[in-house]
Amino acid sequence: MVGRAATTGQAFRATLKRDLIIAYKRKNDVVNPFMFFLIVATMFPIGISPDPDRLGEIAAGVLWISALLASLLAMDNLFRADYEDGSLEQLLLSPHPLYFLVLAKNISHWLVSGLPVVLVSPLIAYMLNLPDAAYSIIFITLLIGTPVFSLLGSIGVSLTVSLGSRGLILAVITLPMSVPVLIAGTLTVQETLNGASLGGYLAIMGAMLVGALTLAPLASAAALRISVN
Amino acid sequence: MVGRAATTGQAFRATLKRDLIIAYKRKNDVVNPFMFFLIVATMFPIGISPDPDRLGEIAAGVLWISALLASLLAMDNLFRADYEDGSLEQLLLSPHPLYFLVLAKNISHWLVSGLPVVLVSPLIAYMLNLPDAAYSIIFITLLIGTPVFSLLGSIGVSLTVSLGSRGLILAVITLPMSVPVLIAGTLTVQETLNGASLGGYLAIMGAMLVGALTLAPLASAAALRISVN
Amino acid sequence: MTMIEIIQFSSLGEFFDMGGYAFNVWSVYALFFLFFFINLYFPLLKRKQIIREQKRRSIVNKETATEISSS
Amino acid sequence: MVEVETQAGFVENAGRTMLSVDALFCERADRVLFRELDFSIKEGQVLQIKGSNGSGKTTLLRILCGLNEGYEGAIYWYGEPIGGKVEEYYSSLAYIGHRIGVNKVLTPKENLRWTCSLQQVVADEELYEALDKVGLRGFEESQCFTLSAGQQQRVSLAKLLISDTKLWVLDEPFTTLDADGVKQLEDLLRDHADKGGAVLITTHHNLSVTDLQVLELG
Amino acid sequence: MVEVETQAGFVENAGRTMLSVDALFCERADRVLFRELDFSIKEGQVLQIKGSNGSGKTTLLRILCGLNEGYEGAIYWYGEPIGGKVEEYYSSLAYIGHRIGVNKVLTPKENLRWTCSLQQVVADEELYEALDKVGLRGFEESQCFTLSAGQQQRVSLAKLLISDTKLWVLDEPFTTLDADGVKQLEDLLRDHADKGGAVLITTHHNLSVTDLQVLELG
Amino acid sequence: MWLWFSKLGSPKWFYELSGRWLPWLVIPMALLLVVGIVWALLFVPPDYQQGETIRIMYIHVPFASISLAFFPLMAVAGTITLVWKMKLADMVAKVAAPLGAWFTALALMSGSIWGSDIWGTWWIWDGRLTSMLLQFFLLIGVISLRSALEDSDAAAKACAVLSIVGCINVFVIKYSVEWWNTLHQPASSFSLSDEAPNPPEVWVPLVIMIIAIYLFFAVSLILSTRNEILERERRAQWVQDLVEAQ
């Protein structure tokens, strides 16, 4: 037994790999957050105004809000299926620190649902007539911000995974918590457009990411233990 | 047996009542769409601009988009639990026309998730600094528009109810279908603000509602039969 | 009376008018009283309900207990 | 399409032929589950469908109930294709599948009332009586998520006590029942058959019902 | 807190006491499920937990696995409170509950690989071999949603063939298995016990395992 | 210390103790409230800028400041629930959430009524206002999580986790929202704290009202907690005796 015991690293990799395979098998998981982001972003020209100048003014905010909502909707996939089929119990019964296993799930989830959104953001930025100078900034800030959305969302999902009707309560819990990131992100874009230097703002966002990376999986792990009770 | 057979009306009422009881027992189903609407609407001043004038310009669009998203997120409750616990199969095996049973579920769902959003909309309209003249219009158009969102969403849910990860695919299916309503709604608000008369626009929205009421439950019913297969 | 003198209003009407801001001032105070009332009265009401319910329960329990012992 | 005439022969026995199946063929995931399957079930019969795991029992039951349409062949209800008599068929059918149709938030009473009311009018006393009989006295008003697996199963079975349906289609109804529950359900099936009803059941259990018919799959 | 010394007495028998439970008390939804429950399970034992529906079997198993914390009393793993040795305990425990932990999208192989790899390193051959043994040859690469209920159950049970864990906790593992499957699992349990492992199992089935211990609940 | 702690954790002990405390909270509360309100309404001189609406301050400020205490309170209670599994802490946390929502709502409403006169609008997206609104949403989140989780033990722990996370977050929100706002909106007349040089006849009644409303908060919290105790301990002998005696 001892010789065959898996290290935490191996369990981490196995979990990461498993989740990526699942995502690959249901290609929807990859395509949909992305499509949702596209569609929601298109609602704004339709719902608000197709006028390029006005769109340009609101573009950064629209991009961030759409990314937040896309991340929120994608969250439901994180532990749901595992809870329903009992895999979550197996996860909790593993001898390894739950922190790492939850982190593995978070990472694979972000790779699948967050990263595509970040990658497509310059395109939407163009369509929404965001000033050219902001493309790279929106890209970088989203790259830092969307993992934080995922990590925060993960806490919410862990708390609500045992509920029948989860989507909305998840939103009610997670959206207010995501506001600081939303503010930091949109402010960074606006202020750099106004000529401020990126450094300080990015540092703040980076700090948020580091904080979320260290604390959120702990909270998620605790919440999961409670939820399967 | 014959004497005790239930009429379609009785089955309709029983289903309506059951769904309302379920909603009552999980009070969250009532509160959350409403809270979601409030919170999403709050994201816009934060993400875009707290400046009242700029808010006022986008307010109508923001309200409609938030209502659409709230309705979308609430949809998941419509058939999900029933599918998972097998009640849906019982529904399909009832001798009554599925149209009415689906309609009963749609109605109770809208009462619980759509109506509260409509009722609170003037408050949000105020907070987003929508021009005063538009309050009643936004209220009326949402009153006509949100049931259409629900009915259309119901088709999407029926199609996706058997899928593991539903939230997003549902959105990807339903949002594009809802665009006409979104356009009609926001146009109505804008045009009446510009002095046009309400009548024509409302007639169009009314037509959409009537169309959705007659056709959507049929489509949902057909989709449900396919989904449980 | 000094107390009377430092009252900021010369008449009752003026008092109710609140310098033209009657609605604002009084609605806040009304809301306060409403909340005050709700948050004191409801817990007291609930206490009564709990006790009533609990009495009913204990009676039922006793009845079922006797039922079981007699059967 | 097979002619209805060929079905006439079935009606010779005591009970009339209720449901009959002609040359049923079903293939799932590239595997043929059954082909040329013919059988019929008469009033007063209990038919157990047997077969190893994955042999297609659940699939067959769902096909018969119209919940699965991936088949070829014909199904008749009292000699007529069910397609034309869906309403009548569904008012005479009680199906309990792997998913038992018990809402977790509602109480047993509310669950039972709704399931029954899809087919017939029920009085509250009937509900209480049925729940009492399946051993849920005292749980009538607890929400179902507080019940154990077997208790939830009992909620779904209570419907059989109330329902006036003729044909019961039960997919592994014994899974979570304890010994008492199993016995009670077996009695119930026998009663139902005696009263002229018919039962189609799958289980890996050895049913102790007199006059059991068995259909072996796979 | 009960002193660990009182547990020393357990170690007199042939197999060492693996898991022991002291004065366990559990109450759910206002009903006391068990109180002052004491028992222990030794290496080489199969312990069946019996009880009618709703008597608390599932709850007990979940408490023992640390999945449910609504209890009072103490649980010991080789004489020490599990709280202090969770890691060791969890590397020696295999639990299969009502929810069997089989992802519908993955194939049996992928499912099995992941569940096992949470505890130990596995080779692909082992996976194939185990799946073959539980009768899933040919289904290794089909997605699990295309499998029948019993086949999915078999996927989860395959883990027992690979795992080196000492204590198996199985909650109604027979529910959807056919006769063959039941027999095979019973053999497996016996083997495991012979090799010095221990099994805690609930089922409404009559287990034909030699040397069966029974704990009656409720 | 430990003994005291576990004793405090005992609902019965708290029930009896709080029963004895209550009069000593209710009486000063009533007195201070009467004095404070009469003073605020009759004797405080109108502000040179805000006129009579200054009287709203005596409601707004106490409620606004107590509202900020709820998340820390719930987080502390939550920590105790998680670490020491103390039932009483969870009961307090449970009743605190709705009470907090009431208090926050009143702060929001009184502030917005005040603002309708001073700012000429009922609502602006100012930093403090927005953060207060978000705190309200988070409280609703806690309440709905509690009501959605049916199992009360799991609900207790889940809400504890959410309260702790939420508490950190309320500070982050407050900080970030004010940061966001000050960068966007000149800190002009919207500043809330420029009444420092006010004379005693303005701030003394404010202090009285703050104390009175703190007492009101304590009384209401205790009353609800006592109900919660009766409900959750209803099978304990002492509760049954108590009910019999009623």
Ligand code: HEM
């Ligand atoms: C919806 C609108 C409002 C909200 C949500 C709100 C919220 C708050 C909050 C959270 C505090 C902090 C209490 C503390 O730190 O102890 C506060 C204090 C205060 N508010 Fe408001 N407020 C609002 C409107 C107003 C208005 C219109 C005024 C009038 C100018 C005002 C005047 C004050 C004053 C004077 C204080 C005490 C100053 C201090 O201690 O910092 N507030 N309010």
Ligand SMILES: Nc1ncnc2c1ncn2[C@@H]1O[C@H](COP(=O)(O)OP(=O)(O)OP(=O)(O)O)[C@@H](O)[C@H]1O
């Ligand atoms: N989530 C829950 N919340 C509250 N009470 C519950 C919950 N789950 C179960 N119970 C209660 O605990 C009791 C025991 O449930 P448990 O699932 O342990 O029974 P069991 O012995 O496994 O029964 P079965 O044979 O039907 O599986 C039930 O009677 C039920 O009233």
Ligand SMILES: Nc1ncnc2c1ncn2[C@@H]1O[C@H](COP(=O)(O)OP(=O)(O)OP(=O)(O)O)[C@@H](O)[C@H]1O
């Ligand atoms: N959703 C599906 N998609 C594709 N194939 C399926 C699906 N469900 C079942 N199958 C296939 O159909 C076969 C029969 O499944 P079915 O559920 O009818 O078996 P069963 O006889 O009820 O087995 P059990 O005793 O395990 O319940 C399975 O072997 C499986 O390969």
Ligand SMILES: [Mg+2]
């Ligand atoms: Mg089956």
Ligand SMILES: [Mg+2]
């Ligand atoms: Mg069980």
